[in-house]
Amino acid sequence: MNTGDAGYGDIARAMAEALRAGAGEWWTSATLQLRHTGGSVSCTAWSDVRENLRVDYGGIARTLFERPPVALEVRLRAGGEYTFTAREDVAAVSPGRLVFDEEFRYPGHPRPGLPRPAAAEPTAAPTDPAVLAEVTRLTAEFAALYAGIKGGPPPLPPGRTEADLAAAEARIGVRLPEDLRALYLLADGDPDDAGLLGPYSPEPLGRLVANYTEGEPGSYGWEDAPDDDGVVFEPVPFGHVKRLSRNDWWVTFGSDRGGNYLAVDLDPAARGRAGQVFEYGRDVYGPLRYVAGSVTAMLTEVVEALRAGKYEDPGEQYLFAETGLRDAEERSYSEVISHAADLDLPAVVAGLPGRELVQEVYLNDPADVDLALFEPLTALRLLKVNRAAVVTPSVGGLEVLESLQISARRVELGALAGHPALWDLQLEDVGEPLDLAVLGTLPRLTRLNLAGSAVPDLGRVCDLPGLRVLELDGDQVRRLLGTGRLLPPLAALFVTGRTTLREMAGLRDAFTGGAPQDTVVEFSAVLQ
Structure with a gap:
């Protein structure tokens, strides 16, 4: 144990001063605990006369962001005496949280490294000509219908090349579905939201690669922590999308620009098909939402709606086909x-x-x-x-x-x-x-x-x-x-x-059978 301040002296004093300022009257002892995760700082504080205290810790949080993740605690007496403790191997206190195995996952929550389906093997072969012809036909009809309604062509960017696709697939280690490849050969996404895929906009190819390679490969990652509920619910229709929290072979390629994302599935369940499309994100809680059997099916539904005059024209470049891609009635899970x-x-x-x-x-x-x-x-x-x-x-x-x-x-x-x-x-x-x-x-x-x-x-x-x-x-x-x-x-x-940091540190040592860690800092001081 390190009983010196190890550079925490100013932080400890600031915590004690903030705690005294927020403790109110008639108290004799008070406690302030902060949890710095690396991305956020949370606060718990109480005294012997109040269950919860409001403490201004904003300035302390900004200082903590310059340090590794850590749990911190100040226990203060009314006379100004305080004890400070910091420990980097305790996840949280009050309530206490100790994680001994960071690699642990619940059933249905696989770690990266799932076997690659044969159809997802990148080969650098050109796009299937028949699929390219069909996607070309549908995209051309969309453009013609759009022009007839809006008076000009849709603002779609130029397409990418087969070489571009092969390079992108080499980076992510996945061959994209043939119809998605065809779509990128015709237009590098729909950045102006012209409505090519109805309520969704395909991202440029470069953004697809970035999405896939940021963090763990693949897409999603639902309730993977040990304190999450963790039960993975099955998308409807059952048997099409695997009941997993994440999958290396789910590739995000679009969004609704509102926090919801579109992915192609290259590792379907027994009744599904490679290249099927689902949605996840802010408004999709519980099971993933199955969207369509393929990108081609989405294009077809958009074109058929425009052909039938079923659309909304809100002006500017936007054109929204009235499809069932999002609006279909669904029974809640x-x-x-x-x-x-x-x-x-x-x-x-x-x-x-x-x-x-x-x-x-x-x-x-x-x-x-x-x-x-x-x-x-x-x-x-x-x-x-x-x-x-x-x-x-x-x-x-x-x-x-x-x-x-x-x-x-x-x-x-x-x-x-x-x-x-x-x-x-x-x-x-x-x-x-x-x-x-x-x-x-x-x-x-x-x-x-x-x-x-x-x-x-x-x-x-x-x-x-x-x-x-x-x-x-x-x-x-x-x-x-x-x-x-x-x-x-x-x-x-x-x-x-309520737990104290010393108690949680002791529990960690007891459950792991280890000695106190070098990451422990503890000292006492007095406020002036």
């Missing part, structure tokens, strides 16, 4: 059932339209409930029960259920025995004692949350060799460590409620 104690729940579930497409359910305020009532929802993957009395989780008939989250007075855990797909179990604030013996029968159990629940024998957690992520409250952590048992090889540990 998620359902919220509130005031459940007042409802006939089996009738509610049986009456859900498109129930075979429901993948997530939030059940609020039931009384006593047996979860077998959800068996008609054959695609259900995440079920959250809030504020229940007694829950019997008879989920054997929910064969694809991956995440079960329950807060209740009592949970009859024995009903879970042997579920083959469940990897995430969250049992928060369960009042009556939980017997964890049944958890050993869940072959895929990866994440467990017991925070706030009554668990007499926490040591059973140590009997779960597949467990990688654990969430407990502070008292539970201390009890678990007190058992002296060998802990499972965790990828991450989360601790709810």
